[in-house]
Amino acid sequence: MSSPLPHVAFFPFMSKGHIIPLIHLAHLLHRRCLATFTFFTTPLNAPFIRDSLAGTDASIVELPFPENAPGLPPGIESTDRLPDMSLFLTFYNATKQLRPHFEQALASLPTAVSFLISDGFLGWSTESAAKLGIPRVASYGMGCHAMAIQYYIRREKPHRGLASDDQPFTVSGFPNLRLTLDDLTQFSYDPHPADEVYKFVEEIQPPPDTRAVVDNSFYELEPGYVDHWNSHIGPKAWCIGLLCLAQQKTRSNNRTELLQWLDSRVAMNRPVVYVAFGSQAEISELQLKEIAIGLERSGVDFLWVVRAKGVELGEGFEERVAERGKVVREWVDQLEILQHESIRAFVSHCGWNSVTEGISAGVPILAWPMMAEQRLNARFLVQDLGIGLRVRASDGTREGLVRGEDIAKLVRELVDGEKGKEAAKKAKDLARAARMAMEEGGSSWRALEQMIAEVSQKTTTGLAPGLA
Numbered sequence: 001m002s003s004p005l006p007h008v009a010f011f012p013f014m015s016k017g018h019i020i021p022l023i024h025l026a027h028l029l030h031r032r033c034l035a036t037f038t039f040f041t042t043p044l045n046a047p048f049i050r051d052s053l054a055g056t057d058a059s060i061v062e063l064p065f066p067e068n069a070p071g072l073p074p075g076i077e078s079t080d081r082l083p084d085m086s087l088f089l090t091f092y093n094a095t096k097q098l099r100p101h102f103e104q105a106l107a108s109l110p111t112a113v114s115f116l117i118s119d120g121f122l123g124w125s126t127e128s129a130a131k132l133g134i135p136r137v138a139s140y141g142m143g144c145h146a147m148a149i150q151y152y153i154r155r156e157k158p159h160r161g162l163a164s165d166d167q168p169f170t171v172s173g174f175p176n177l178r179l180t181l182d183d184l185t186q187f188s189y190d191p192h193p194a195d196e197v198y199k200f201v202e203e204i205q206p207p208p209d210t211r212a213v214v215d216n217s218f219y220e221l222e223p224g225y226v227d228h229w230n231s232h233i234g235p236k237a238w239c240i241g242l243l244c245l246a247q248q249k250t251r252s253n254n255r256t257e258l259l260q261w262l263d264s265r266v267a268m269n270r271p272v273v274y275v276a277f278g279s280q281a282e283i284s285e286l287q288l289k290e291i292a293i294g295l296e297r298s299g300v301d302f303l304w305v306v307r308a309k310g311v312e313l314g315e316g317f318e319e320r321v322a323e324r325g326k327v328v329r330e331w332v333d334q335l336e337i338l339q340h341e342s343i344r345a346f347v348s349h350c351g352w353n354s355v356t357e358g359i360s361a362g363v364p365i366l367a368w369p370m371m372a373e374q375r376l377n378a379r380f381l382v383q384d385l386g387i388g389l390r391v392r393a394s395d396g397t398r399e400g401l402v403r404g405e406d407i408a409k410l411v412r413e414l415v416d417g418e419k420g421k422e423a424a425k426k427a428k429d430l431a432r433a434a435r436m437a438m439e440e441g442g443s444s445w446r447a448l449e450q451m452i453a454e455v456s457q458k459t460t461t462g463l464a465p466g467l468a
């Protein structure tokens, strides 16, 4: 009789960018018959997870989201529904109240759990799992390059005492990297010990008994950073991505209006730039209007996802561009769009999922980072990988407005210019490498099996040094 499959418990943080890669991972485990799994989430996130996991045998356990969490409007259980991201820490603190419910539900599962994959933002779940002798693997939803650089920035604070924002500095782990403050998000690089932000940054560091980290990346994408992380920092990072390639989609004959519109661009031989800034970025109305001006002036066909509700993008803009541009205000299937052959460039906020989805589709990226580790992602894709161009404020400041004329120039350069052609070629090469890594025998294919075998053992050997 064959032994039962390992049983994995997933507990993502309540953000689309944290939930989606773990859904992809669950599909991968299912398709490769490597494990069964249970997802933990809250009632308002359950329908999205249930729909996304259709076709698998997933169990979903709903934990009650804290009612009347101080400072949080009722009925909000994921960060993309927050009225504004200044409430992020309030939301994060509220999620700690899930702990007793999680511990009770984990202990009562009918099938023993082989290991837990939980979000880096739910660091307390390590202890919850340890009480039951369950190994915990952390998921941070970012690449090893960003984890490693942030590790040194936090420890060494090399940015202190710089004469100017553009003065380069290095970190001891990567002496050849020339960083500037422009590569870092202000809130994460210099929090004051009395700040809530400082507490948050400390709390999300992997506790010593975290068994491993899942890296939604493939080894060939960031080998130096992965090797460095695993030999000097830890816990061991397993590159098991790109997870967005987990579901093998076939071209659907049921074409949505959006796909039909993209199909029509192919028929007319008109490349399309896809513009989207993830599930939670906040962009001022003034900046949105400049984006509209830029897209109109670029002369390039575009598909633009606008999250902000009720915002005017400029008088008559949508009518004037109706022949060659689409503005969408609802949730789209971003991966399907990026993989459409009409898409020639991606204007992105550089959330790690968006970066990996752009890479998987072989699409060059106009990097416009906004928060979290996105500035490091932008640096990585522009400078290390050479698959994009960087957007910068037109007045040379850190957070200033990007004028429409600059956006137009960059879009044209990426779609038609020499730099764009070079970036597109590199992006296509990386897309091929990503697919190879995920195929049978590829680096990510093997890493997933090895990780499951290693983590399922109930010993603490196999930990990388560093934080362990």
Ligand code: UDP
Pocket: 015, 016, 017, 018, 020, 277, 278, 279, 280, 281, 305, 330, 331, 332, 333, 334, 335, 350, 351, 352, 353, 354, 355, 357
């Ligand atoms: N996404 C999507 N449709 C939308 C908006 C976002 O499918 O209309 C997905 C996108 O493909 C990605 C995730 O939401 O998988 C956003 O994650 P990312 O890390 O790019 O950014 P975040 O939202 O976390 O800032």
